């Protein structure tokens with residue numbers, strides 16, 4: 001088989017599906033090649049937090065543009081993304097309060113609903129939380145979480161309605177180039193031709209880039225999460241929280257559950273297993289210990305389930321977006337454990353870059369792949385330390 005497509009996208013996660021959706025909006029017929037099934041990897045394991053609080057302005061812009069989709073999904077995409085507005089709180093240690101204030105001011109300048117609140121305000125918002133160590137926090141009343149599998153499924157369904165194609169169970173094994181241009185890909189289901197190929201292969205993006213002789217510093221990042229059944233006294237739930245002092249994040253889930261993720265112990269550089277991965281035995285105990293420090297009544301909860309996922313991570317924990325290596329080869333990867341929430345806008349920007357040569361929705365030029373070779377790593381103007389330890 002040697003089929004032709006306008007554009008080939010390698011990887012059927014949120015980013016492959018979003019890019020296909022936006023490209024198809026230009027009347028193009030992209031082909032998404034996925035070695036497993038749609039949203040089988042990072043996206044399907046994602047905690048789905050949707051917030052705009054970043055210390056880097058272009059990331060907040062991407063999150064804010066994407067939020068317009070999550071809030072108005074049916075009209076913009078169709079189907080359901082499972083967005084739930086819970087309110088979002090960002091907790092930081094005392095050393096980061098000046099940065100927190102400055103970042104909230106940046107968010108407000110972008111039009112993002114974000115407020116500086118006191119520990120006392122937090123107590124009123126979430127009475128079950130122990131917040132003696134929190135002097136100030138950022139509060140985003142409109143933020144919450146979405147369902148990553150439904151989000152990706154509805155983006156891909158809408159893309160297919162517009163003319164895109166999806167092949168599942170189709171692993172890309174090689175990238176064909178000639179005279180410094182990409183020509184297509186070799187796969188377990190034959191060869192496909194296209195003069196544009198996009199690497200949206202998540203934790204495998206470095207491996208895929210090497211098929212085009214592109215060396216990009218993306219390694220794998222492993223992350224475990226768990227669900228707790230909340231006790232009756234916590235049935236009303238709680239906001240979504242990123243809690244730097246306790247090195248965790250958590251959010252409510254339907255069915256009286258709470259999802260907890262740890263921001264330490266996320267091993268890098270491991271080869272993901274072929275089958276479903278399971279968290280280390282000690283993970284659940286550490287996560288429970290931390291969440292009980294913040295919400296003591298969780299002591300009366302019970303374990304529900306845990307899972308492990310892998311994403312691609314870069315040295316500055318920011319994505320890589322742009323052309324690299326042979327003409328027609330693009331990178332849309334390196335989302336470093338925080339890429340779900342920016343999926344809708346990244347797809348729009350990458351489609352603009354591919355079709356028009358520059359992105360308009362948000363300027364993504366600072367995420368260019370050359371920054372690593374130049375030693376020009378991205379850092380927020382009022383930086384927190386890297387999230388993942």
Ligand SMILES: Cc1cc2nc3c(=O)[nH]c(=O)nc-3n(C[C@H](O)[C@H](O)[C@H](O)COP(=O)(O)OP(=O)(O)OC[C@H]3O[C@@H](n4cnc5c(N)ncnc54)[C@H](O)[C@@H]3O)c2cc1C
Pocket residue numbers: 010011012013014015016033034035036037038039040041042043044045046047048049050170171172173200201202203204205208223224225308309310311332333334335336337338339340341342
């Ligand atoms: C446990 C966990 C929790 C997270 N929580 C959040 C969160 O709360 N909020 C947030 O914004 N982000 C979160 N993230 C990050 C976010 O989920 C990822 O950044 C995002 O899903 C990456 O999407 P992707 O499309 O780039 O990659 P993926 O979803 O991994 O998709 C890449 C796809 O490429 C396929 N592929 C790989 N190699 C090939 C090949 N050779 N041929 C064909 N297909 C190939 C894979 O099978 C995979 O399906 C989390 C990540 C994890 C792992």
